[in-house]
Amino acid sequence: MKKILLAAVAALAIVGCSQNEEIEKAGEKAEINFGTIVSKTTRAAVTNIDSLQKSGFTVYAYNTGETEMKSVVAKGLGTPFMNGAIATYTTKWDLTGGPYYWPFNGNVQFFAHATDASSKYELKDSDIYPTITYTINDDASKQKDFVVAQLYNQKKTENDVKLSFLHALTQVNFSAKGSNNNLKYTISSISIEGVANTGTYSFADSTWSVTGKAGIYTYPIADNAPVSGTTISDLAQAKGALMLMPQAMTTDSKIKISYNVYNATDVKIDAVTDAVISLNNTAAWGVGKKVRYTLTLSSEGATISFAPEVGNWSTSDDTPVAPPAE
Incomplete structure (x- = not known):
């Protein structure tokens, strides 16, 4: 390293x-x-x-x-x-x-x-x-x-x-892409909720024991962050990564996202507010790891696919992975 x-x-x-x-x-x-x-x-x-x-x-x-x-x-x-x-x-x-x-x-x-x-x-x-x-x-x-x-x-x-x-913490970032190549999207907010905000780190084995309340963390993005078609867009801003407590995901752990959908002539055809993506049963956040969630935005807001990836912090950056086929 x-x-x-x-x-x-x-x-x-x-x-x-x-x-x-x-x-x-x-x-x-x-x-x-x-x-x-x-x-x-x-x-x-x-x-x-x-x-x-x-x-x-x-x-x-x-x-x-x-x-x-x-x-x-x-x-x-x-x-x-x-x-x-x-x-x-x-x-x-x-x-x-x-x-x-x-x-x-x-x-x-x-x-x-x-x-x-x-x-x-x-x-x-x-x-x-x-x-x-x-x-x-x-x-x-x-x-x-x-x-x-x-x-x-x-x-x-x-x-x-x-x-x-x-x-000692986990760095969390987001990317997004649309499910339809003929549509455009603007994301107004992304947050992670239901994850513990406090933990105790042990020098014995470099692990955390989590405690404390379940926090709500808003991911910093550009105003009305644009996503064009099915091209994956990195939503990270300067000084924008979330630094969160390493832990296993629970039934309370989730992502919330709000976005608008536009057609090829920039007419808004849909608005999705606080769509919920459960993180239960997804990979735990590790100490000193980067996690990137790639969100797939649907035109109706009915489904949002995602795929987490984990990389050593020493990598120059993470390459988003494609979400599973719907």
Whole structure:
């Protein structure tokens, strides 16, 4: 998977309650330096290096001594010596509470996420790995591409600590085409409803447990977005992708669409309002995946076919697939 390497490096240093025991002599200190990486992205709404520099990230670090992460037990991470340190970027990365230095011995476990007021990092006594609770904004224009990173068993080194940030949410887009090549269509609204807005992300297995209310998310499209005949039109706008909680679809999950239908002389012959497409029993939304729904608009509004597709976020874009034959 292609990566974009952030050239600027954050200067970090360890602060601990037993600093004299864990840190080498002052003249031999080795700073912890970060280099950050974000998975390749293609749309302006998606987090890339520039947007990560604007939003910053929050990092936690634990010294587990000789114990590697795979052998850590509940409460084994202990108290973080980097406890929610916030990295901000001007001409370089600066960290609150820094500088921080490598411990003389031991494995260091790093956990990080994009700095976002909608997130809550937590490590319960009964858990080995930390979790993050996150809530999706109801307003699509305020939704963010939330990214996370983890790196285990790091020891003192002169090299940068490479935090590889991965997309934690699902990116949802729409395309549309008509069922009749002689007709034209203008779409006034598309929304997704009945999907959970809150979830808890586990660093243990990179999965979400969804909770919270069922939200309604309006997909940003151009005013009266045009669709001509049976040609597939990509409805995405700049900064227009929905960033939603990864989850399985339920009986409440659905798409709503409203559109007008015109003949070859631009006379309106039909108006379809809030046509419902059930998403129940369709593919679940995966972590860091792109999902595109290709909607087929009928002249009478009686049927709307669709076909979801899923691609790794690292692809340059998704190619819409044809819906099943009616």
